[in-house]
Amino acid sequence: MSAEKKLCYACNTELTLVSASFPMGSTFAHERFxxxxxxxxxxxxxxxxxxxxxxxxxxxxxGASHSPKEKCPVCAIxxxxxxxxxx
Numbered sequence: 112m113s114a115e116k117k118l119c120y121a122c123n124t125e126l127t128l129v130s131a132s133f134p135m136g137s138t139f140a141h142e143r144f145x146x147x148x149x150x151x152x153x154x155x156x157x158x159x160x161x162x163x164x165x166x167x168x169x170x171x172x173x174g175a176s177h178s179p180k181e182k183c184p185v186c187a188i189x190x191x192x193x194x195x196x197x198x
Contacts, residue, residue, distance in 0.1 A: 133162075
């Protein structure tokens with residue numbers, strides 16, 4: 112994470128990190144955007160900043176590349192639809 116202080120655009124108070132590298136977008140997206148979520152303790156404003164890029168990991172089951180902070184989206188989709196196809 113960046114050591115640079117993040118300030119609220121509304122009141123110039125230092126923001127507090129609420130969630131690091133939060134996945135944005137649909138679970139069905141192969142590569143999702145990750146954002147750091149900050150909140151202003153003074154006025155309550157929420158700011159999103161692009162999370163620092165992490166090196167992806169390779170799923171040992173299907174070989175797909177994904178964020179180390181998430182389960183493999185390809186395997187999750189396959190598992191969800193394999194139950195559906197069996198019916």
